[in-house]
Amino acid sequence: HHCNGMTMIEKLLKMLEDGKDAPLLRFSLAKALMAARQFDDAARHLREAVHQDHDYSAAWAALGECLLHLGDDDGAVAAWVEGSAVAMKKGDIQAKRQMDVRLRRVQSRRLTVRQG
Numbered sequence: 001h002h003c004n005g006m007t008m009i010e011k012l013l014k015m016l017e018d019g020k021d022a023p024l025l026r027f028s029l030a031k032a033l034m035a036a037r038q039f040d041d042a043a044r045h046l047r048e049a050v051h052q053d054h055d056y057s058a059a060w061a062a063l064g065e066c067l068l069h070l071g072d073d074d075g076a077v078a079a080w081v082e083g084s085a086v087a088m089k090k091g092d093i094q095a096k097r098q099m100d101v102r103l104r105r106v107q108s109r110r111l112t113v114r115q116g
């Protein structure tokens with residue numbers, strides 16, 4: 001419940017404006033934006049998050065989700081391929097497995113579209 005009338009998104013944006021920029025802040029902001037179905041803005045913050053911390057596998061995973069919602073299958077695949085490699089390097093098996101599953105889903109969906 002927001003007693004001061006500020007949404008989670010506004011609160012996070014305020015922190016960003018106050019110069020508290022960090023990959024986790026960008027990621028949290030993106031997740032809030034995704035929940036509000038603002039995938040364009042979310043993707044922009046996620047790109048900044050992985051720019052600041054290239055090994056942020058959760059941000060790569062979320063970026064892929066956003067791009068998929070925006071109809072950018074190629075972008076989603078690229079994000080997940082990158083994220084999967086990063087996750088593997090870090091030994092983040094759970095994240096890698098998640099992205100690999102999503103990759104397969106997108107790729108099999110594209111094959112069906114092509115055949116049709």
